[in-house]
Amino acid sequence: MLEPHMDRHDATPDNSNGGITPFTFSGPALAECRELMTHYPGEFSKSALIPILHIAQADNDGWLSVPAMDAVANLLGIQYIEVYEVATFYSMFHLEPVGKHVLDVCETAPCMLRGSDDLIEHIEKRLGIKAGQTTPDGMFTLRAVQCLGSCGGAPMLQCGAKYHEHLTIEKVDQLIEQLRGKETRTNYTDHIDTPAENGTTASA
Amino acid sequence: MGRQLLLEHINKPGIRGLEGYRANGGYRSVEKALKTMAPEAVLEEVKKSGLRGRGGAGFPTGMKWSFLAKPEGVPRYLVVNADESEPGTFKDRYLMQRIPHLLIEGMIPSSFAMGVNTAYIYIRGEYFYIARILEQAIAEARAAGWLGKNILGTGYDLEIYVHVGAGAYICGEETALLESLEGKRGNPRIKPPFPAVKGLWQRPTVVNNVETICAVVPIINDGGEEYAKIGIGRSTGTKLISAAGHINKPGVYEIELGVSVEEFVNSDQYCGGVSGGRPLKACIPGGSSVPILPAELLFRTAKFETRLMTYESLSDGGFETGSMLGSGGFYVFNDSACIVRATWNHSRFYHHESCGQCSPCREGTGWMEKVLYRLEHGTARTDDIDLLWDIQRRIEGNTICPFGDAASWPVAASIRHFRHEFEYHATHPTKVKDPKHCEKDPIPYPEKSYAN
Ligand SMILES: Cc1cc2nc3c(=O)[nH]c(=O)nc-3n(C[C@H](O)[C@H](O)[C@H](O)COP(=O)(O)O)c2cc1C
Numbered sequence A: 001m002l003e004p005h006m007d008r009h010d011a012t013p014d015n016s017n018g019g020i021t022p023f024t025f026s027g028p029a030l031a032e033c034r035e036l037m038t039h040y041p042g043e044f045s046k047s048a049l050i051p052i053l054h055i056a057q058a059d060n061d062g063w064l065s066v067p068a069m070d071a072v073a074n075l076l077g078i079q080y081i082e083v084y085e086v087a088t089f090y091s092m093f094h095l096e097p098v099g100k101h102v103l104d105v106c107e108t109a110p111c112m113l114r115g116s117d118d119l120i121e122h123i124e125k126r127l128g129i130k131a132g133q134t135t136p137d138g139m140f141t142l143r144a145v146q147c148l149g150s151c152g153g154a155p156m157l158q159c160g161a162k163y164h165e166h167l168t169i170e171k172v173d174q175l176i177e178q179l180r181g182k183e184t185r186t187n188y189t190d191h192i193d194t195p196a197e198n199g200t201t202a203s204a
Numbered sequence B: 001m002g003r004q005l006l007l008e009h010i011n012k013p014g015i016r017g018l019e020g021y022r023a024n025g026g027y028r029s030v031e032k033a034l035k036t037m038a039p040e041a042v043l044e045e046v047k048k049s050g051l052r053g054r055g056g057a058g059f060p061t062g063m064k065w066s067f068l069a070k071p072e073g074v075p076r077y078l079v080v081n082a083d084e085s086e087p088g089t090f091k092d093r094y095l096m097q098r099i100p101h102l103l104i105e106g107m108i109p110s111s112f113a114m115g116v117n118t119a120y121i122y123i124r125g126e127y128f129y130i131a132r133i134l135e136q137a138i139a140e141a142r143a144a145g146w147l148g149k150n151i152l153g154t155g156y157d158l159e160i161y162v163h164v165g166a167g168a169y170i171c172g173e174e175t176a177l178l179e180s181l182e183g184k185r186g187n188p189r190i191k192p193p194f195p196a197v198k199g200l201w202q203r204p205t206v207v208n209n210v211e212t213i214c215a216v217v218p219i220i221n222d223g224g225e226e227y228a229k230i231g232i233g234r235s236t237g238t239k240l241i242s243a244a245g246h247i248n249k250p251g252v253y254e255i256e257l258g259v260s261v262e263e264f265v266n267s268d269q270y271c272g273g274v275s276g277g278r279p280l281k282a283c284i285p286g287g288s289s290v291p292i293l294p295a296e297l298l299f300r301t302a303k304f305e306t307r308l309m310t311y312e313s314l315s316d317g318g319f320e321t322g323s324m325l326g327s328g329g330f331y332v333f334n335d336s337a338c339i340v341r342a343t344w345n346h347s348r349f350y351h352h353e354s355c356g357q358c359s360p361c362r363e364g365t366g367w368m369e370k371v372l373y374r375l376e377h378g379t380a381r382t383d384d385i386d387l388l389w390d391i392q393r394r395i396e397g398n399t400i401c402p403f404g405d406a407a408s409w410p411v412a413a414s415i416r417h418f419r420h421e422f423e424y425h426a427t428h429p430t431k432v433k434d435p436k437h438c439e440k441d442p443i444p445y446p447e448k449s450y451a452n
């Protein structure tokens, strides 16, 4: 099946940033990409593709437009299709614009046992959208995703780099209100304070 | 509590930084291996330890390392598998997040033993923040001379890079992982050739789980024989178990292999008993890909022997009455859980995650999800249970990678042990429209005789 907006490989208004705007990496992002490419033997620099797509996505308002993917292909000296086929395979790459804050709620069995179905239903009602959709104001995208390696903190969700574990209806409501007031986009690549404490999985 | 070889220091102040890690004996194994041992001697200790891969398959690590091809002039690689996406499994995250230097340390004697000068950590994209933690640990270790050129003046060089994925369970399968690391879709490769001969960029490569590599640290420090004293039979050493589901104390526990499953579930040192004040119904002891065990077969085997947390005991009885230790993703169901719903949930996972290369897997996982959806939602057709059995049977063994088996086994085991619940769903369409029907009205487990 073709991904939405991927039936044409040329830049069109609906697969670009609201019009056929060329994408260029910001200075720091480009420097990060070039550094990443040094992690692999020169002839295999294509290996940097997935890490670089993460950077491009964060640099392009949280999604991968066709011009952004083309810029990645040009940077790595590979065919456009080599980028598209990868971008369409991995669940963390968004091929359409997404909300400022993407809520990835885990729906897999261990989380289900601890109430993820109810949690997702609650967030759907609260935001007035179904999983997979974005709120009309562009603030939130809700996604039901597969196990995030946090089953001990179930039910849980990921938003950007942050893991929110042991969720209750009250906690998730609070989180949504807090995010509503946050204008800057959250990205998976965000630097967070005290990453070692991310999530609160208990242990012995 | 048994011996804690990996988690002993995990809550010590400052353990996440190099200084605190060193203060608790960190990087001793590097000094010992590089300064006093030959690479072959390091390999020998790992062989003696009996260490088996902690990623799921349980393959002997020393043996895997000895298969690594060593053609003249061709670089070879160690790739650490930090993809950790098997539902129920969250132990590697815990290790890397809380004690990142343990993994970096373990990679040094391991790489040294195999003559590897460049190693990668392939980490799932959702753990981006952990990639940053690891990168910082690598930078610290490098600045202190534990990595880089001429480590400790021994002439040995090693660079470690962290590589993030982007969300795909299949990339935990080692050849899919290598494809992904090469910047491609995560499509598993046909084996042979095995990665030990043609791996990353067609060069000899060993792929090991995070926990496996961490275990090399105590093995080098105390010797393989010491390590092998812990455990029972071919299940040596300690294992991290990530416990979840209906238990009082979800979390990551380090067990000595050989504790009884009953103790693990009920002791306050570990899971602290089944939660919700309800009886135990079932357990998936090794990640979503291993067969589910009904309560009747969890604490004792079909032969009425005590079931132990070992590779052998958990698989005792084969697929008929056993399961597997797998990745150590241990999740428990009390009687409020509906097995049909859980099976549907699992099948949705496998359908979502199939890479799509093989038709039996790509189509079969979708069919299973569809049929299970009908059963779960009270719209089943009369022969749906047999149909489901038939589909899973035709996937297993007919695919490029073991994902096909992993998708079929949970379905097969659920039907094998809980056929009565599937029949209940087929015959009580109105009742099962309420997803919480088991919570309100548990379905009793029928009297069965497992002894033969
Ligand atoms: C579908 C599938 C998913 C897998 N996922 C993981 C994983 O997330 N982490 C892991 O270490 N091994 C995973 N494995 C096992 C790896 O293929 C490989 O056997 C393992 O990384 C080897 O390391 P070990 O010998 O140290 O366990 C998976 C295997 C399959 C078939």
Ligand code: SF4
Binding pocket: B170, B187, B188, B353, B354, B355, B356, B357, B358, B359, B361, B362, B399, B400, B401, B402, B403, B404
């Ligand atoms: S069994 Fe499934 S996941 Fe594995 S290669 Fe075939 S289609 Fe891909």
Ligand code: FES
Binding pocket: A106, A107, A108, A109, A110, A111, A112, A146, A147, A148, A149, A150, A151, A152, A154, A156, B087, B088, B089
């Ligand atoms: S099942 Fe939700 S994090 Fe694992």
